Amino acid sequence: MALTATRRGERLLAWGLLLPCLAAVCAFAFWPIVYSFVLSLHRIVLGLPGLGEPFIGLGNYARLLADPTARSSAAVTLVFVAVSTLLEVALGTLMALALDKSFRGRGLVRAAVLVPWAIPTVVASQMWRFILNDRYGLLNWLLFGDQVASYRAWLAEPGWALAAIISADVWKTSAFAALIVLAGLQTIPREINEAAALDGAGPWQRFRHLTLPLVLPALAVALVFRTMDAFRVFDLVFVMTQGGPANATNVLQFYGYKKMFAEGFMGYGSAVSVMVFVMVLAVSLLYLRLVGRRLLRGEER
Amino acid sequence: MRRGHLIAALAAGGFCLLALAPFAWLVLTSFKTQLEVTAIPPTPWPGGSLEFYRSALSRYGLMHFVLNSLIVAGGTTACTLCLGVGAAYALARLRMPGRPWLMGALLLVSMFPQISLAGPIWRMLQAAGWLNPYQGLIIPYVTLTLPLAVWILTSYFSELPRELEEAAMLDGCGRLGALVRVILPLAGPGVFTAAILVFIYAWNEFFFALLIMTRRAVQTLPVGIALFQGQFTMPWGEIAAASTVATAPLVALVFIFQRRIVSGLSAGAVKG
Numbered sequence: 299m300a301l302t303a304t305r306r307g308e309r310l311l312a313w314g315l316l317l318p319c320l321a322a323v324c325a326f327a328f329w330p331i332v333y334s335f336v337l338s339l340h341r342i343v344l345g346l347p348g349l350g351e352p353f354i355g356l357g358n359y360a361r362l363l364a365d366p367t368a369r370s371s372a373a374v375t376l377v378f379v380a381v382s383t384l385l386e387v388a389l390g391t392l393m394a395l396a397l398d399k400s401f402r403g404r405g406l407v408r409a410a411v412l413v414p415w416a417i418p419t420v421v422a423s424q425m426w427r428f429i430l431n432d433r434y435g436l437l438n439w440l441l442f443g444d445q446v447a448s449y450r451a452w453l454a455e456p457g458w459a460l461a462a463i464i465s466a467d468v469w470k471t472s473a474f475a476a477l478i479v480l481a482g483l484q485t486i487p488r489e490i491n492e493a494a495a496l497d498g499a500g501p502w503q504r505f506r507h508l509t510l511p512l513v514l515p516a517l518a519v520a521l522v523f524r525t526m527d528a529f530r531v532f533d534l535v536f537v538m539t540q541g542g543p544a545n546a547t548n549v550l551q552f553y554g555y556k557k558m559f560a561e562g563f564m565g566y567g568s569a570v571s572v573m574v575f576v577m578v579l580a581v582s583l584l585y586l587r588l589v590g591r592r593l594l595r596g597e598e599r
Numbered sequence: 600m601r602r603g604h605l606i607a608a609l610a611a612g613g614f615c616l617l618a619l620a621p622f623a624w625l626v627l628t629s630f631k632t633q634l635e636v637t638a639i640p641p642t643p644w645p646g647g648s649l650e651f652y653r654s655a656l657s658r659y660g661l662m663h664f665v666l667n668s669l670i671v672a673g674g675t676t677a678c679t680l681c682l683g684v685g686a687a688y689a690l691a692r693l694r695m696p697g698r699p700w701l702m703g704a705l706l707l708v709s710m711f712p713q714i715s716l717a718g719p720i721w722r723m724l725q726a727a728g729w730l731n732p733y734q735g736l737i738i739p740y741v742t743l744t745l746p747l748a749v750w751i752l753t754s755y756f757s758e759l760p761r762e763l764e765e766a767a768m769l770d771g772c773g774r775l776g777a778l779v780r781v782i783l784p785l786a787g788p789g790v791f792t793a794a795i796l797v798f799i800y801a802w803n804e805f806f807f808a809l810l811i812m813t814r815r816a817v818q819t820l821p822v823g824i825a826l827f828q829g830q831f832t833m834p835w836g837e838i839a840a841a842s843t844v845a846t847a848p849l850v851a852l853v854f855i856f857q858r859r860i861v862s863g864l865s866a867g868a869v870k871g
Contacts, residue, residue: 305694311774312693315685316701319745322682326742327708330719337718393614399607409857410615416849417622418803420821421842425625428835436624439640446639469621474864481865501603526710533805537825551806554714559721559810568718575715582710 331575337568344562351565358569368570370545371553372577374460378549379528379581382467386524387517389468390475395505397476398483415473423537426466427453430538453539456546463534463547471527475520482516483509518589525585529578550574622846629839636836651836652844659834661841663816664823668845670733671808671819672801675740679748679797680790682741687752688778692764702753705746713743713806721810736811736819740801747800748793754866755789756782792863795856799849820845 338358342351362368397408414422429436432451442448452458486509494504532551535541541548541556550570558567628636629652630645655661690698720739721730729735763785764777772780783790805821812818818826824845827838853860 308693308774309695312689312695315689315693316695319682319686319749320701322738322742323705323708323745326720326723326739327711327716330716330723331711333719333722334715337722392610396607396610396614399604401604401608401611404611405857406854407611407615408861409854411611411618412853412857412860413622413850414618416799416803416853417846418805418821418824418842418849420803420805420825421625421846424824424838424842425621428628428839429621429624431835433639434637434641434835436641444640469617473618477861477864480861530712530714530806532713533821533825536805536809551712551714555717555806555810558718564718564722571712571715571718574712578710578712 334568334571334575337565338572340565342564342568344559344564346562354565358566361566362569362573367545367548368550368553368573371548371550372573374546374548375529375550375574375577378460378464378467378531379525382464382471382531383521383524383528385464385468386472386475387479387521389472390477390520391479391513391517393472393476394479394483395509397480411473411476414470417470419470419533420537422466422470423534426462426469426534427538430462454543456543459539459543459547463531463538466534466538467528467531471524475524478520478523479513479516482513482519486512518585522582522585522589525581526578529574529581550577625839626843628836629843631836633836637832651840654834655837655840655844659823659827659837659841660815661823661844664818664820664841665844667733667812667817668802668820671736671740672798674733674737675744675801676794676798678737678741679744680794683745683748683752683793684778684783684790686745687749687756688782690749691753691756692761693774702750705749709743709746717806717810720807724811730811731814731817733817736808739807739811740804744797744800748797751793751796751863751866752786752789755786755792759785788859792856792859792866795852795860796863799852802845802849 339353339355340351341349341354341357343349393411397404397411417425428434430452432438432449432454433446435449435452437452438449450458452462490508491504494508499507530551531549532555535547535549535552536555539547541552551574554567554570554574556567557563557570561567627643627645630647630649631642632646632648632650635642635645635648689695690701695701716739724730724735724738727735729738759782763781764772764774767777767781768774803821804819805825808819808822809825812822820841824838824841827834827841
């Protein structure tokens with residue numbers, strides 16, 4: 299009797315402790331997702347409250363499908379996400395392999411490669427914008443020295459601008475991928491590697507047949523986290539290119555922001571934001587299918 | 600074996616250079632003079648002038664932005680930890696039905712694209728009259744940092760032996776008393792780790808700060824730095840100075856607490 303009473307008390311306490319956290323998350327994360335879908339079914343123009351907010355059904359979505367900028371925006375986003383994520387995980391793996399070895403000053407090295415991760419993205423964006431500057435930029439100077447005539451305006455050329463945004467993102471976030479892979483590497487017992495080396499396996503063979511399969515779950519986690527985060531790219535675009543030149547870097551998060559808050563089309567912008575959400579959801583379901591099962595099976599072993 | 604270590608050390612050195620050199624360039628720029636910054640080709644080494652720091656302070660109101668960032672990041676850290684400690688304790692220790700579901704739902708929140716939350720949050724804050732007051736920014740930050748904090752804290756709490764609280768409860772502490780007097784002090788490092796990561800997030804966040812803080816007087820550092828505009832030219836020197844001020848505390852945090860940050864980030868990510 300006393301036992302069930304403490305159990306009930308415990309459960310009550312548990313919900314009491316959880317409630318504020320759940321309330322915050324429901325009110326400011328789950329509800330907004332629903333609410334943004336509701337908003338996307340209305341015509342809402344922020345500057346013109348006199349128009350009211352009429353319900354227009356799927357009107358915003360019909361416009362979205364016919365909007366060439368939205369389409370190119372979606373394509374730019376997918377290119378950005380795919381290229382930057384792959385580069386980050388690849389580079390992160392190399393970093394993790396280097397950091398996994400023991401050498402003097404490893405702690406300092408680990409801190410140093412974490413610096414880009416800690417720098418505010420806005421600062422990193424201004425920094426790259428300055429380095430890529432067409433007149434006093436470091437890159438032009440390193441490449442062309444005193445030959446000012448060959449200096450290029452990197453951020454004014456569509457291809458280079460997108461490459462610049464991707465590079466800045468890779469510079470900033472590879473260390474995060476590296477940390478996750480490193481945590482995975484450190485769960486592998488050293489003896490396995492040493493035994494294989496004694497049996498005559500070369501470094502590449504050991505990496506390919508021993509390390510890689512064992513670290514695959516960590517790689518998958520890094521890939522998922524980086525992908526979801528890459529969909530959110532905004533600061534780099536806002537500071538470095540404002541979506542230009544010619545929409546070459548106009549990622550969806552920036553396009554949605556521009557429609558909603560710069561131009562005031564809250565309804566149409568919400569339709570864009572719902573599209574982003576659906577894309578992220580689709581990608582995460584895809585990942586779940588591809589790696590989720592393998593991860594679960596790995597855990598059972 | 601030896602050669603492997605040498606290659607690793609060389610590669611690590613290369614990664615360090617790539618990571619630090621671009622930012623070092625910005626720091627060098629902050630100590631130059633206007634003439635040195637706009638020289639073509641650039642002057643690599645600064646004369647050591649504080650001109651840009653002075654002008655960032657006096658003409659661009661740098662101290663204002665720093666103060667706002669401290670208030671918002673500090674407030675966020677305090678609120679997130681208060682809510683997060685309770686939630687994590689409940690998830691780690693008390694018999695909870697549906698615990699994996701709750702942890703999964705929190706993880707889901709950390710994956711939401713901000714743009715999908717922006718419109719609704721903006722409208723809710725506008726209706727409450729909370730666009731610009733600090734709590735208007737702190738509330739979304741708390742929501743978005745809670746998942747990370749709860750994940751880290753849960754993993755730290757789960758590692759503490761249950762016997763400790765049982766002993767405390769036998770000695771007459773209630774559950775809550777055991778949490779506050781026994782568990783929290785022991786989980787101190789975990790709480791501290793969560794605090795560092797939440798603080799860094801709130802200090803660096805730009806998207807919501809841009810939307811919600813429209814008045815200059817309440818804007819945070821990232822918004823200030825993104826919107827620095829000169830009358831005729833880009834004030835690169837002042838931007839570099841403000842960036843150095845905004846980043847110096849973070850670099851210090853990273854070098855002092857590297858171990859904690861690494862373990863916190865992997866607790867949040869890998870144990871999922």
